[in-house]
Amino acid sequence: MKYPAVRNYVAGQFVDDSGSRSLDVFSPLSGAVISTVPLSGMAALDQAVTAAKAAFSAWSAVPIKERVQIFYRYKALLERDMKELADLVREENGKTYDEARAEVEKAIELTEFACSMPQLIQGEFLEVSKGVEARVERKPLGVVASIAPFNFPNMVPHWTIPNALVLGNTMVLKPSEVVPLSAGKIAELLKEAGLPDGVLNIVHGDREIVEAICDHPDIQAVSFVGSTKIAKLVYIRATSNLKRCVALGGAKNHLMVLPDAHPEMTASNVAASMSGCAGQRCMAGSTMVGVGAVDSIVAKIVEEARKIVPGHNLGSVISKEAKERIEQHITEAEAAGAKVLLDGRNARVAGQEEGYYVGATVVDYVTPDMRIAQEEVFGPVLAIMRTNTLDEALAIENANPYGNAAAVFTSSGSSARYVMDHANAGMIGVNIGVPVPREPFSFGGWNESKFGACDITGKSSIEFWTQLKKTTTKWNPESRVNWMS
Incomplete structure (x- = not known):
């Protein structure tokens, strides 16, 4: 095989899956087997979620202006390794080299947008009554999950990874089992950029792991991109377990x-x-x-x-x-x-x-x-x-x-x-055949092309990956008291 067997990525290390199921990875360019991927189950997911949960407290406490510095460095690494990243996309997905390179260039743009987050989530402050101040801040949700499709093995993970992590969440990524190679390289580059261990974890698998993600009590939000049939099922299952979910489905444009x-x-x-x-x-x-x-x-x-x-x-x-x-x-x-x-x-x-x-x-x-x-x-x-x-x-x-x-x-x-x-x-x-919005405008359709509130990219994604904390303070006891204070 051209590439080593794919492994899960947990707490900053590539690890073998303890299960017995695996799948051959084919290059659609030639029909040849180029690797194998594990089809992990609940035990592997538990391991990844435990690592993400352990990393959340320290990561979310890092000021956002410091978190984005990692992604500035990561952007430079994406540019440095452009050819290798594009070659991986081409090999596992079948794109032309120019299309694969364009996919990585879009990933770079998505990372650039995440670096602007400090200017977009400044919060609000107001003196609401004499001596009484109210503040609204955006806080991360905790452990979140991203389920990615086969057609954009590098770009679609970047719809979620930069924004969700810069905003203070930790993540479990489930790439498509058909195109699992790009995810490992993404993890390597993020670690090289300085991302702390456990902030991003990767678990490979099929339907079993998707259902486990929807059911896991410690995962707070799930994003999904794939067919409408599966998007509906993921949305219903995740929300029935009281999770946030945005699930993007198919199209007929x-x-x-x-x-x-x-x-x-x-x-x-x-x-x-x-x-x-x-x-x-x-x-x-x-x-x-x-x-x-x-x-x-x-x-x-x-x-x-x-x-x-x-x-x-x-x-x-x-x-x-x-x-x-x-x-x-x-x-x-x-x-x-x-x-x-x-x-x-x-x-x-x-x-x-x-x-x-x-x-x-x-x-x-x-x-x-x-x-x-x-x-x-x-x-x-x-x-x-x-x-x-x-x-x-x-x-x-x-x-x-x-x-x-x-x-x-x-x-x-x-x-x-x-x-x-x-x-x-x-x-x-x-007069544009592919009207994909560029950052900071968000990507998302209507009707049976999207299930859930908010879009998956751009400014709209901030609403999905964060929750509001409202604080009211009073320090001066000499101020008069009324019903508002």
């Missing part, structure tokens, strides 16, 4: 293209949105709704999509099963009457014939009743539906159960404003 859209800009944006990270992102523009006469724009989209070549500027999907599922969506749509304008089925890359590749695919004349129009395909596939009016396009967008993102391509300010006001999604793009 609609790109509405009007006839007055700029052809070249629209084509490049739509093609990149549907195929970036092999379509394996919850912000992928998997569905285009053409409004009126847009045949010339569709032709340019196909032209741009032909430039996206597996093994060159298009990475692999995560597994053989994912490849088969994605290609089945295409086959079913074609059988139901859709027209495949560009077919990415049966893609092969020379020298990596066993890799899990699906080529860029464009399917036109999809109807809302088709499965490809309803379900999250999570592959480099664009399904195109046709409407006559913008209201009809918005009706299709509004009818889908998800609410992560929506976008409109147009040269009309009034049309753009109309979509901004009426699209039923938490993140909106105007």
Whole structure:
């Protein structure tokens, strides 16, 4: 195997799991086994939570301006080891190198934002009555948990680790068992930056460990990123155990293209949105709704999509099963009457014939009743539906159960404003196919794309990772007494 067996990380040390279950880790680029990962159970989680709980008192007592110094150093280490981090992401997830590097660059931005926390949580102070002062401060929750998905093994852990830890919490991270390698490198760099032992702990596993996290009495909050089906289950289970929870699920993002859209800009944006990270992102523009006469724009989209070549500027999907599922969506749509304008089925890359590749695919004349129009395909596939009016396009967008993102391509300010006001999604793009907010603005959708209050990043995350402490003081007995004092 290319990499050593993955180990849990507890109290600043990599440790073996005492259980007997493990899983092979495959590189989707080649289909080869590159490592193994333990599938830990409750005993390993208890060990990690105990370490996090023991570290909490001292860590939360460190002034926040001192805590962020560790993350300033950590940011520099991420920059120093950029290539190694990107190579790990590419190896275990299948991204192109440029996509993997961009993922690490986003992790750096997230870390930068965490370093600004001292300026964002200054609290409030007011003399509320003669001689009586009230103060409001934000305090950490304690031990928290973060459950990360396979599609961004470096970036998504940074949605939670920097903010939660800078705010004084200690954490147990559960990476996806499919992509466990990046988490270990993150832990190594944080220790090198000076993070005290026990503040971050990593436990690897599958469903068993996720359920244990939701049930553990000493974990105060849980964040989750994954499919909607599992997000619902995690949210219900965690909150039934009286924990805070924010659980991000899937998406079906609609790109509405009007006839007055700029052809070249629209084509490049739509093609990149549907195929970036092999379509394996919850912000992928998997569905285009053409409004009126847009045949010339569709032709340019196909032209741009032909430039996206597996093994060159298009990475692999995560597994053989994912490849088969994605290609089945295409086959079913074609059988139901859709027209495949560009077919990415049966893609092969020379020298990596066993890799899990699906080529860029464009399917036109999809109807809302088709499965490809309803379900999250999570592959480099664009399904195109046709409407006559913008209201009809918005009706299709509004009818889908998800609410992560929506976008409109147009040269009309009034049309753009109309979509901004009426699209039923938490993140909106105007002539932007992947409308991910940059820090300090937060990431999070609506409806069945997110369960729980607050967003997972940005300023909104402060509310999730902290609780308010209100203090009222009086020192001068000579002040008059009234009902407020």
